[in-house]
Amino acid sequence: MKKHLSTILLAIFFVFSAIAHYAHLNPILQFVVSAIAVVLVAGFLGRATESVAHYAGQRLGGFLNATFGNAAELIIAIMLLREGLYDMVKASLTGSIIGNLLLVLGLSIFAGGVKHKIQNFNVALANMNGSLMIVAVIALFVPALFLNTHSITPTEVDTLSLIVAGLLIAAYVAWLIFSMITHKKYLEDVKDPKAPEDHEEPKWSKNKSILFLVIATVMTAFVSEWLVGTLETFTTDFGFSELFVGAFVVAIIGNAAEHSAAIMLAMKNKIGASVEIAVGSSLQIALFVAPVLIFVSFFLGNTMDIVFTTLELVAIMVSVFIAKSIIQDGSTNWYEGLLLLVTYIILGVSFYLV
Template sequence: MPNDNNQDKEPGLFVSHNENNASVAQQEDPIAGTSNTTTGQVEENASAESTNLPLKKFIEPTIRHGLMSIVRSSWLNVLLVFIPLGWASHFVWNPTTTFILNFVAIVPLAKLLGFATEDIALRTGEVIGGLLNATFGNSIEMIISIISLTQNLVIVVQASMLGSILSNILIVLGMSFFCGGLRYKEQRFNITAAQTSASLLFISVVSLLLPAAFYGSTVNAETAAKERSDILNISRATSIILLIIYFAYLVFQFLQVPVEAFKVERQVSRIKLFNNNNNNANARDEECIAPETPVEREQAKGDEEEESPSMPWWMAVLLLLIITAFVAVCAEFLVPAIEQVVEQWHISETFVGLILLPIVGNAAEHVTAVTVAYKNKMDLALGVAVGSSMQVALLVMPIMVIIGWGIGVDMSLFFNVYETAVLFASVILVNYFIVGGQE
């Protein structure tokens, strides 16, 4: 008897409703495969067999199922106890303890942030999911930078922006390639989306050369104040242009480009379909998704079967907002604590901005990118790593310049020659790695 009752099925899973599609498809063309079969008929049958999947109905997860999925998402959730400890230490204990506790508290929050973003990406797609994750991940850099600007810590803000870009395109992207390579011999990704983000990142980095080039060409400036004023004017004009480019990119991403333009280019194997009637060597190449080894085939099959949203969409969005707020509070407590640690540990402000703050701010991106890369979702991993760097360069840095302009802080896009050269070389290296669409 047919059973249409799906209430006993586990929420969040796809339930089959048409188990006899294969036999029906075979009955539609009984003469397929005979000596009189044409190439078009063979191609049609092969396509029907390769795409002959049961019709599936998605059961929306319940609230209870979503809560259990959040609790069981990672063993790192046991570290959530450090959140109240880190907040309390800001008012009770010394700055070093506050720094350590809040730093540890961000680790499970970063994991939950990636979990919520991945759940939303299952509904919106990997490209939009990567853009969403990069946006929420950069909220930490935004809050830390605004707090630092209000305290006139321009060097810390500039170093943190530079460190955030470098850590994303070097550490996060490198670890994603490494962890994905541990499981898969070869991984492919969407060349269009990746090169779009990389090209925009390159444009933003080139724009950072303008203040440095102007500084190097004005050694005979009348006064140092006049030179700083000119650099500020160039930086502010450049920031406005970068913001326009970023919003134009959003329009391109969501309104102008059809969804088909961002389909993932998977690894393919070629199947030659011959015309037995003509008995010649004319062949047609048919693309089909096929992992290289049986192990990878089982892994990919398992991932596809298990990948379904584990919570209602509104719960995933609410979790994303709450976790982002918690991470922002922890990061906000880190700022005054780090200032005291600088004095006690005898380290420079540049080290704090270039090394420490990017580690805190990019914890969410690092965990998420490595996790999805291990699951062979390289589009989402690149969207997190390269997309986050692109958003820092096109959105966060220009906004910091505009905010500094509004509150009377001389925030500019001027970096010294060494910092500019390192950033430029890193972006060139990333463009070289992703140009082929595989790693």
Template sequence: MFDSFAYKSVKIVIFTNKLNFLMPFGPLAVLVDELAGHNSWVFLLSLLGIIPLAERLGYATEQLAFYTGPTAGGLLNATFGNATELIISIFALRSQMIRVVQLSLLGSILSNMLLVLGCAFFCGGIVFYQKEQTFNKATAVVNSGLLLMAVMGLLFPALLHYTHGEAHFGKSELALSRFSSCIMLLAYAAYLFFQLRSQTNLYSSVYEEETHSEESSDEDEAPEISKWESVIWLSILTVWISVLSKYLVDAIEIASESLKIPVSFISVILLPIVGNAAEHASAIMFAMKDKLDISLGVAIGSSTQISMFGIPFCVVTGWIMGQPMDLNFQLFETATLFITVIVVAFLLQEGTSNYFKGLMLILCYLIVAASFFVHVDPPLSENELGSLKA
């Protein structure tokens, strides 16, 4: 009987999703690394192997949310929604690749706000060409405010650095980053309470719409796997993503040299697209069903999670590891994020969308991608290298 349940669980999780044909690339990446060492093929194979794992991680989280209720389910989605990016970031921190951590997290925010939201607006606007789609403006305003707060957290350490206004060079900037990260985590916790408890009437329509759409899209309204099966699959997928993330991070610099692609482009553009591939597809599908509130929850909600939780979490984790991870994302990157948040907040203020707004966001993302393709990090000065070693 146990074998039949296990077989059914494996069949549902492994063999029912079309993206899972990419799963063999993960073991192949490990095999190539063992036989030929770190090279560009290891990077590419790991990148492809992580795509279905990220999607299945989201699936297992949704299944577990059936048993936990809406409040705990919201917390689960907040925790595991960007787990792939956080796992990659932790392994990059362990390898002292702080810039890869900063750039990949920044890229996740930019791709969700410009590419994902743009594609959702564009596809939804094409399908519903005769009318203007609408969404809950109140939730968009709250998320825009949090994103602006995140920009403030990243802006001040950069300004402190580039205006040479530090009381103690290399230390004040890091101390400010760690203090600001703790404040941002506190603000994110307050946001979760506000969203799930204090202002449930504000978000109830969104949750009811999401639940209804998920139920109508499935043949069976009941969960497909049990609670403990969901927990076991979450554990297995998290461990396997962790393994592939290590190979991916170790091969980034070699892949950058052999493929003639800047590390900044790989970190800001390629890694986030892979980590968010499943979310990209779901946001577009919901927009094409005129469920824009859910699309915004996927795109803008994910950006909020990364900016207010993911980035501060990595700063605190680096603090624990003894790594000088800070909120100084450099002037070019911080300016890019600031302009992106302003553009998206401006387009969301009316509470309506159409295909032209989507097209503008997609074109903005292409400009950002081209900018990072020609952007190279300036080398660290001797003072900066000394402060990092200290």
């Protein structure tokens, strides 16, 4: 009954969102309906990805979850680029990174820790993730430093942004080869000998899971476009800054798939998969999605530089610092999850007051 209810709600809000958009109803109503539709579609996307992950294996499954979970954010960002809202794109990227590292990871560790006192995962994977997060911070920090110290011109910043974007994409592809092929066993998750064997069968067959994954991604593209069309009015009417809307409103809505999947896995004592989704998603945003958007903007005729504001850089660095310190020992508990959530709330209140 619960499964049917979620499907019915998804269909209702998807259709209602389409009607609100094409009938040009009140923009605030469009925003609310579209936001709910995005969350419901993201939940459907998360369930389809989790089902595919069962057949693909935990590491590849975590990667697929992060990838398709980021589909909403990538599509929303491309729509924002077409509208020329570059500042909101950067804010949404910032929000995605800190949202995954603090909110998604924090909720997962907290929920999993409440049910299971101590949860363990691969220390080597934790350390590699930490190193990659630092590389992402360096890639964002260096161009901003050189521009703000007037060492290079804005035109040269565009060139530097494209070069850095290319290097980050290469580094991300190399990471996939390293983690999925050459060092796959080295990074395999830790199995708790006391934990019961998981014999839970997926809800859908392999072919049906793949089909639903494709359908969910297409639906995400539509509802994301409808949502973006309402953001400017929403921001103006409520007096929110683009920074807050991009970093928290858009990011929280876009992260819905990761929220649901990561928390469910953590409560099943699969914290390694949860970390893979949350941290892996942040890395994918920083090392792949952001660079891809820079190239997309270049082909659209106006390159978006990789220079983030001081506030955005500080938020990302704070998130990376606390997340790395918590996951580096390969062990988590509910209190560490609470610390991540407290940090997220501090940043959220600060961005709201900007």
